[in-house]
Amino acid sequence: MPLLRRPFALSNFDIKNRITSIVYKKCGPATEILAGKTAGDPLDVIGPMGNSFVSFKQGKKNILVAGGTGFGPIFFLKRYLDKQNSPSMMVLGCRSKTHLPVVASNGLSDAILCTEDGSAGFKGTVVDYVRSLPNDQIKDAVLFCCGPAPMLKACHEFALEKGVECNVSLEQVMACGVGACMGCAIKIKGETPYARVCTEGPVFNSKTVVWT
Amino acid sequence: MDLTVPIGTQSLPNPVGVASGTFGYGSEYEKLIDFSVIGALFTKAVTLNPRPGNDIPRMVETPSGMLNSIGLANVGVERFISEKMPFLSKLPCAIIPNVAGSTLDEYRAVLNRLEECREVWGYEINISCPNVKHGGIAFGTDPIIVEELVLSLRERTKRPLIIKLTPNVTDISDIARAAESGGANAVSCVNTLVGMVIDVQKKCTVLPGKTGGLSGPAIRPIGVAMVYSVSRAVSIPVIGIGGIMNGSDALQYLLAGAWAIQVGTGNFVDPSITSEVLTSIISFCDQEKLTCIKDLHQFIR
Numbered sequence: 001m002p003l004l005r006r007p008f009a010l011s012n013f014d015i016k017n018r019i020t021s022i023v024y025k026k027c028g029p030a031t032e033i034l035a036g037k038t039a040g041d042p043l044d045v046i047g048p049m050g051n052s053f054v055s056f057k058q059g060k061k062n063i064l065v066a067g068g069t070g071f072g073p074i075f076f077l078k079r080y081l082d083k084q085n086s087p088s089m090m091v092l093g094c095r096s097k098t099h100l101p102v103v104a105s106n107g108l109s110d111a112i113l114c115t116e117d118g119s120a121g122f123k124g125t126v127v128d129y130v131r132s133l134p135n136d137q138i139k140d141a142v143l144f145c146c147g148p149a150p151m152l153k154a155c156h157e158f159a160l161e162k163g164v165e166c167n168v169s170l171e172q173v174m175a176c177g178v179g180a181c182m183g184c185a186i187k188i189k190g191e192t193p194y195a196r197v198c199t200e201g202p203v204f205n206s207k208t209v210v211w212t
Numbered sequence: 213m214d215l216t217v218p219i220g221t222q223s224l225p226n227p228v229g230v231a232s233g234t235f236g237y238g239s240e241y242e243k244l245i246d247f248s249v250i251g252a253l254f255t256k257a258v259t260l261n262p263r264p265g266n267d268i269p270r271m272v273e274t275p276s277g278m279l280n281s282i283g284l285a286n287v288g289v290e291r292f293i294s295e296k297m298p299f300l301s302k303l304p305c306a307i308i309p310n311v312a313g314s315t316l317d318e319y320r321a322v323l324n325r326l327e328e329c330r331e332v333w334g335y336e337i338n339i340s341c342p343n344v345k346h347g348g349i350a351f352g353t354d355p356i357i358v359e360e361l362v363l364s365l366r367e368r369t370k371r372p373l374i375i376k377l378t379p380n381v382t383d384i385s386d387i388a389r390a391a392e393s394g395g396a397n398a399v400s401c402v403n404t405l406v407g408m409v410i411d412v413q414k415k416c417t418v419l420p421g422k423t424g425g426l427s428g429p430a431i432r433p434i435g436v437a438m439v440y441s442v443s444r445a446v447s448i449p450v451i452g453i454g455g456i457m458n459g460s461d462a463l464q465y466l467l468a469g470a471w472a473i474q475v476g477t478g479n480f481v482d483p484s485i486t487s488e489v490l491t492s493i494i495s496f497c498d499q500e501k502l503t504c505i506k507d508l509h510q511f512i513r
Contacts, residue, residue: 180236183271
């Protein structure tokens with residue numbers, strides 16, 4: 001039986017209809033329990049905590065990159081930008097078609113799908129896809145990324161190479177989730193060598209992160 | 213009933229505290245809890261200089277518990293006073309900074325500086341952190357050093373001095389007696405137990421410092437047993453800590469001989485747990501017609 005709460009990113013927050021959602025992967029006892037819940041079951045939730053994707057700039061093209069369950073917050077950001085009439089491109093990657101997250105039927109219609117085995121959409125990783133874009137699409141872009149650490153690191157390196165801004169949403173094991181326990185630290189550059197993912201994050205400019 | 217807990221010349225308003233390291237500097241929980249139900253807030257450890265803390269990852273969940281190696285990450289005493297005390301000062305609960313150091317001088321310097329803060333109720337002296345190389349647990353495992361440290365701090369303050377003991381010793385009662393001889397007003401019992409988790413696939417320890425401190429319900433029976441022993445070895449009050457998740461857990465400690473308790477890991481699971489713990493203690497005592505905390509000590513001999 002799990003002891004601690006689990007941190008998740010929101011993939012939707014509809015205050016009018018009182019609906020919120022998350023995208024998660026069954027990967028242990030806690031998410032197994034979550035997967036066993038049915039409509040109407042109560043969940044005890046604290047949130048939202050931490051920061052969010054913020055640095056949208058006029059005239060910039062927002063490139064949204066997601067891997068696996070990182071699709072959740074990226075999907076949320078895409079819908080937000082659409083409402084703001086802010087142009088954006090959403091690139092979603094996973095290992096193969098069978099690993100695609102289960103989302104609302106209209107969820108993927110405007111996504112550029114990438115699968116490593118080529119079973120759906122572009123064959124290759126999300127970073128391979130972004131690299132394949134012509135330079136004029138990249139030079140004024142801002143990247144917003146969420147997914148596994150190697151993917152985020154590759155996005156960071158790509159952004160650095162092209163001289164564009166890259167924001168990454170990070171994951172770390174957490175205990176308190178409110179900034180008290182210092183358990184979810186990640187290494188950053190600057191005066192203080194660590195930042196809390198739950199409070200200063202989860203979104204960081206990729207340049208401030210110490211990538212390993 | 214009389215909920216107060218006499219410690220030194222003062223008393224805590226009720227026996228339910230929140231443990232150091234699990235409640236930050238209080239403000240982190242501002243929007244989530246009612247501070248009026250907390251008897252004492254034991255702050256994140258305060259050291260003389262700021263400490264960035266240990267390498268990552270710093271924690272891993274274990275069966276009925278968690279293993280952490282934070283490494284006393286804190287803002288240092290100066291920023292504690294300028295940035296954290298203004299919020300803490302406004303709270304209705306007793307504010308008890310957890311004082312840590314790597315040398316006797318460092319403990320003294322932190323305490324001297326905190327003596328200037330009027331709103332500090334007393335001190336919890338951390339001689340038991342398992343996650344720092346020098347100091348911490350090195351102080352807490354030798355009764356001679358413990359007595360010397362407590363004597364030296366005793367000279368510097370009239371406020372309650374609570375010594376937080378480590379369970380990672382052969383006989384915790386020896387250390388408790390040393391603290392009492394030095395002039396301590398209470399002991400907190402216990403800090404985390406040293407533990408290790410290995411990632412079998414990667415063939416390495418999950419924590420880069422290899423070991424960490426185990427907390428949570430997994431250690432509760434150990435904590436209760438140690439409180440039972442220590443409360444019979446010393447005449448100063450014992451504050452029970454270790455895996456308290458509800459009122460019944462807290463009552464185990466109080467029945468074992470503790471005068472007060474601290475909720476630690478339980479705050480992570482439910483930030484408002486202290487409220488339920490206090491309510492349960494009160495209703496149990498009312499039901500059993502007990503009029504003060506001491507009355508709970510008569511049952512288990």
